[in-house]
Each structure stands twice: as structure tokens, then as C-alpha cells.
Amino acid sequence: xxxxxxxxxxxxxxxxxxxxxxxxxxxxxxxxxxxxxxxxxxxxxxxxxxxxxxxxxxxxxxxxxxxxxxxxxxxxxxxxxxxxxxxxxxxxxxx
Amino acid sequence: xxxxxxxxxxxxxxxxxxxxxxxxxxxxxxxxxxxxxxxxxxxxxxxxxxxxxxxxxxxxxxxxxxxxxxxxxxxxxxxxxxxxxxxxxxxxxxxxxxxxxxxxxxxxxxxxxxxxxxxxxxxxxxxxxxxxxxxxxxxxxxxxxxxxxxxxxxxxxxxxxxxxxxxxxxxxxxxxxxxxxxxxxxxxxxxxxxxxxxxxxxxxxxxxxxxxxxxxx
Numbered sequence: 001x002x003x004x005x006x007x008x009x010x011x012x013x014x015x016x017x018x019x020x021x022x023x024x025x026x027x028x029x030x031x032x033x034x035x036x037x038x039x040x041x042x043x044x045x046x047x048x049x050x051x052x053x054x055x056x057x058x059x060x061x062x063x064x065x066x067x068x069x070x071x072x073x074x075x076x077x078x079x080x081x082x083x084x085x086x087x088x089x090x091x092x093x094x095x
Numbered sequence: 096x097x098x099x100x101x102x103x104x105x106x107x108x109x110x111x112x113x114x115x116x117x118x119x120x121x122x123x124x125x126x127x128x129x130x131x132x133x134x135x136x137x138x139x140x141x142x143x144x145x146x147x148x149x150x151x152x153x154x155x156x157x158x159x160x161x162x163x164x165x166x167x168x169x170x171x172x173x174x175x176x177x178x179x180x181x182x183x184x185x186x187x188x189x190x191x192x193x194x195x196x197x198x199x200x201x202x203x204x205x206x207x208x209x210x211x212x213x214x215x216x217x218x219x220x221x222x223x224x225x226x227x228x229x230x231x232x233x234x235x236x237x238x239x240x241x242x243x244x245x246x247x248x249x250x251x252x253x254x255x256x257x258x259x260x261x262x263x264x265x266x267x268x269x270x271x272x273x274x275x276x277x278x279x280x281x282x283x284x285x286x287x288x289x290x291x292x293x294x295x296x297x298x299x300x301x302x303x304x305x306x307x308x309x310x311x312x
Contacts, residue, residue, distance in 0.1 A: 002297070003294050003297055003298070006290045006291070006293055006294040006297070007290070007291075007294055009286075009287075009290045010287045010290040010291045010294070013283050013284075013286055013287045013290075014155050014156060014287060016158060016283075017155070017156040017157050017158045017283060018156050020158045020160075021160070023156070023159075023160030023161070024160065024161075025156045025160060025161060025162045026161055026162065027154065027161065027162050027163065028096075028161050028162065028163040028276055028277055028280045028281075029096075029097045029098075029099060029163075029197070031161060031276045032098070032099075032102075032251075032255060032273060032276050032277065033099050033102060035255075035272055035273060035276055036102060036255065036259055039259045039260075039261055039262070039269055039272070040259050043102075043104075043259070045099070045100070045101030045102050046101050046105065046201075047100050047101035047199060047200070047201040048100060048101055049100045049192070049196035049199060050193065050200075051193065051194070051196065052196040053194070053195060053196065059195060059196075062194050062195050063152045063154070063195065064152070066148055066149075066151075066152040066187075066190065066191075067148065067149045067152035067153060069145070069148055070144070070145040070146065070147070070148025070149035070150075070152065071145060071148075071149045072145065073141045073142055073144065073145030073148070074142045074143075074145035074146050074149065074295070075145075076138075076141075076142070077138050077139060077141065077142035077145075077299075078142070078298055078299070080138065081298075081299065081301075081302045084302070084303075085301065085302075
């Protein structure tokens with residue numbers, strides 16, 4: 001029950017933001033780049049990414065892949081743990 | 096908190112890389128020793144790394160009208176210590192620099208310092224302090240994750256302010272501007288990370304690996 005509330009609070013904050021008004025929701029990293037050019041208009045970046053995702057679709061695929069791999073590892077362990085706990089309970093039944 | 100490729104002057108880029116390198120080396124040694132002593136911890140380390148992978152892949156909207164991502168380093172810091180998170184942070188940042196054009200190789204040292212060193216080390220001290228004050232565990236975990244996340248973004252702002260001092264206000268003038276971009280956006284996201292960290296630690300608790308690490312509820 002407590003975990004349900006924690007999950008709802010986490011998701012709730014995100015949705016609160018989504019409906020907090022008409023915003024552009026641009027990335028903070030890009031805003032920082034804009035701020036750099038505002039503070040130091042003469043600064044020229046001297047290195048460029050070796051490779052860029054060719055389209056926003058490919059980029060979102062790679063981000064989704066990162067999240068999927070991560071949640072795979074996490075949830076494998078959680079499932080394993082749950083199974084072990086249940087097996088232990090079967091082994092020595094409560095008095 | 097990703098400083099984009101090429102957006103740190105050469106001197107800063109070299110300095111932050113040099114500062115991060117020893118932490119990364121110590122982190123590798125710590126993980127290596129831990130897994131040699133207790134190989135059974137491998138899976139839990141993978142799970143903790145997975146948590147960082149997920150959270151740092153999610154660019155979440157914030158009430159400030161921009162998007163940024165949590166760091167997910169608090170959980171691993173609590174269980175494995177800050178050194179392990181330096182290594183995991185480096186893996187994430189390297190992947191994102193190479194395949195996502197997110198951050199960069201010249202800024203890897205600086206980004207690693209904010210996400211993999213400054214944040215986790217602050218988390219580490221907050222956690223110790225909270226335990227010493229005997230605060231409720233969930234509250235300590237929540238604060239550990241939230242403040243570590245916020246400190247990572249504070250640190251990125253500081254790095255940029257040092258590299259780009261405001262012509263009028265100097266470093267402090269510039270720091271406020273970067274904090275408005277990074278830290279303010281991050282407040283609700285850090286809270287989200289806090290809730291998720293408490294949630295995942297609840298789900299993990301009771302597992303033998305956590306007891307092996309000395310984590311008791």
C-alpha cells in the first residue's frame with residue numbers, strides 16, 4: 001500500500017508538470033547551451049559528437065533501449081528475490 | 096546536467112578529467128575488491144546499475160516548463176558506496192556521449208564529476224548523517240536521493256559558472272543564471288527520484304545480498 005502511494009507520488013509529479021500550463025518542455029541541457037552563448041557570445045565549441053542519432057526516432061529508440069536494459073537488470077533481480085522469498089516460506093511454513 | 100560536447104574550454108575539460116580520473120580508478124578498485132570478496136553481490140550491483148540506467152534515460156517534464164532527467168545514483172550509493180556509482184556513472188555517460196550525442200567525450204570528466212562523484216559523495220554523507228541522527232529510514236533514503244540528485248545539478252551549474260563567468264556579475268552572477276536553468280527544473284524531478292528510490296529499496300529489502308552489505312532495516 002505504501003509502495004503504491006510512492007509510485008503514484010512519483011508519477012503524479014510528472015503529470016502535474018505536464019498539465020501545469022502550455023510549456024515548450026525543451027531540454028535543460030540545450031537551455032544551458034543557449035545561456036553559454038548569451039554570456040560568452042564569442043565562444044565557439046571546439047569538439048563535436050563523433051556520431052549523432054540520424055533522426056529523433058533513432059534517438060528515442062536508443063534512450064528507450066537504455067531504459068529497457070536498465071529495467072531488465074533491475075526487475076530480474078526483483079523477480080529473483082521475490083521467488084527466493086516465496087521458496088523460503090514454502091520450505092519452513094509459519095508456526 | 097550533460098554539458099554538451101565542446102562546450103567546456105580546453106583548460107576546464109582537461110582539469111575536470113584529471114580530477115575525475117583518480118575517483119574512477121578508486122571506484123574500479125572498490126568494485127573489483129567487493130566482487131572478489133562477495134561474488135554473490137554481482138546481481139545486486141547489476142540491479143543498482145539498472146536503476147541508474149533507467150532514471151538517467153528518462154527525460155521528464157518539470158513544472159518549470161523544461162525537461163531534464165534524474166540521476167538514479169542515490170540507491171547505489173546507499174548500498175555500494177559512492178565509488179561504485181562513479182564507475183556506473185561513467186558507463187552511462189560514455190554510452191550517452193557515444194551513441195546519443197548527449198554530453199560528450201571532452202566534457203565526460205566534468206559530467207562524471209557532477210553525476211558520478213559530487214552527487215554520490217554528498218548522498219553518502221547525508222545518509223551517514225541521517226543514520227547517526229536516527230531519523231526514520233525511509234526519510235533518510237528519500238533525502239539521500241533527493242539531495243544527491245539536486246547537488247549533481249548544482250555542481251553542473253557551478254562548473255559552467257566557473258567556465259563562463261558573467262561579464263558583470265562574475266562567477267556568482269553566472270552561477271545564478273545556470274542554477275535557474277538546471278537546479279530549479281530539477282527540484283520536482285529530484286522529488287520523483289526520491290519517491291522511486293524509497294520504493295525500490297522497499298522492494299529490495301529483506302534480500303540476503305542487502306544483509307551481506309550490512310544494510311538492515
